Amino acid sequence: MKNMLLFLFPLLVAMPAPAVTPEEDVATTITLRGHQCGGPATDIHERQDAEGNKTVVALCPNGSRYRIDVTKDGRLTVTPIR
Amino acid sequence: MIRIALLFAAVLLSSCNHAQKASPPAPSTAVSVTSAPRPALPPVQTAPAPQAQPAVAQTAPPVVAPAKEPGKGVSQEAKPVEAEKVQEKPEERKPTPTPAPAVTPAAKESVAAPAPKAKGFDLDILTERLKQTSAIGVFTKLAINSDATDLIDAVKKYRKLAVLQAKLAEVRSRFDGLVMKILALLEDDPPLARDIYVSREQIWSSLLEVTP
Numbered sequence: 001m002k003n004m005l006l007f008l009f010p011l012l013v014a015m016p017a018p019a020v021t022p023e024e025d026v027a028t029t030i031t032l033r034g035h036q037c038g039g040p041a042t043d044i045h046e047r048q049d050a051e052g053n054k055t056v057v058a059l060c061p062n063g064s065r066y067r068i069d070v071t072k073d074g075r076l077t078v079t080p081i082r
Numbered sequence: 083m084i085r086i087a088l089l090f091a092a093v094l095l096s097s098c099n100h101a102q103k104a105s106p107p108a109p110s111t112a113v114s115v116t117s118a119p120r121p122a123l124p125p126v127q128t129a130p131a132p133q134a135q136p137a138v139a140q141t142a143p144p145v146v147a148p149a150k151e152p153g154k155g156v157s158q159e160a161k162p163v164e165a166e167k168v169q170e171k172p173e174e175r176k177p178t179p180t181p182a183p184a185v186t187p188a189a190k191e192s193v194a195a196p197a198p199k200a201k202g203f204d205l206d207i208l209t210e211r212l213k214q215t216s217a218i219g220v221f222t223k224l225a226i227n228s229d230a231t232d233l234i235d236a237v238k239k240y241r242k243l244a245v246l247q248a249k250l251a252e253v254r255s256r257f258d259g260l261v262m263k264i265l266a267l268l269e270d271d272p273p274l275a276r277d278i279y280v281s282r283e284q285i286w287s288s289l290l291e292v293t294p
Contacts, residue, residue: 020270025219032225032263056221068221075231076224 026058030066033078038062057081203284208277217270226267229260237289257286 020028023040030037041058048054052072059065065081213223236253261282268275278285 019216020219020222022219025221028219028267029221029225032222032229032267070221070224074224074227076221076228 026056026068027060029068029076030058030060030078033076035066035078035080036060036062036064037066041066203281205281205285205288208274208281208285211274212264212278215268215271215274217274218267222267226260226264229263233257233260234289241290254286257289258282261285 021040022044023042026041026044027037027039030041037060039061041060043057043059045057046054047056054070056068056070057065058068067079067081069077069079212226218226233253233256236256240249240253261278265275265279268278
């Protein structure tokens with residue numbers, strides 16, 4: 001037991017600070033493009049086609065659903081889904 | 083029992099160290115009061131104000147100095163995928179100062195005005211730190227990357243057409259807006275936010291030096 005605690009102690013000390021969650025990341029991206037989200041997004045679905053373009057669909061707490069398109073060359077657009 | 087108590091004390095001490103790390107670290111180098119702006123408060127300059135440049139030139143060297151250690155104070159756990167994607171950030175290609183092609187005299191003045199660069203300014207390091215920071219997510223970095231690309235396109239267009247000075251002021255306000263966005267997003271990485279804020283004039287001048 002004591003050995004286990006001694007083993008776990010450095011791990012606890014070395015634990016990094018929590019980074020941004022994907023939900024917050026998506027919500028921030030939506031907000032940056034001028035759309036309202038109202039908090040961390042949920043129901044995030046991510047797809048990538050054969051050409052390397054990525055599409056993310058997410059639901060915001062205010063009920064809006066958005067599609068984030070990231071082209072293979074890094075261009076990002078946010079489109080509200082009606 | 084005593085050992086367990088000692089262990090708890092050690093854990094408490096380590097958590098205190100974490101709290102100290104989380105708070106905005108004061109750089110070891112001396113920073114004057116004017117050179118320590120809070121990211122959320124800086125005033126937006128809509129045009130390159132000649133008065134502001136000497137202040138930046140004075141303040142930049144001591145503050146940007148810690149930027150030479152990209153790993154320090156910045157989480158290294160950023161995913162390689164995001165690093166690759168954000169690597170396409172066009173700001174990286176800018177730092178090579180090349181002589182400006184045919185530009186109107188007014189534009190030449192505006193380019194020449196912010197030219198004096200701070201010694202410690204390094205756009206590559208700032209870009210790398212922005213890529214590596216865990217304060218903002220992958221998609222947010224991509225969004226900023228897109229904004230930066232648009233801004234560079236606007237500058238290139240301005241350079242090509244050699245349009246009026248008023249147009250440059252517009253582009254400058256867009257640049258200020260983008261800087262403010264990045265600073266607002268970097269609230270979890272205050273040292274990087276501060277370095278970007280202090281180097282904003284140098285970033286702007288290097289943006290104007292981009293070869294069209």
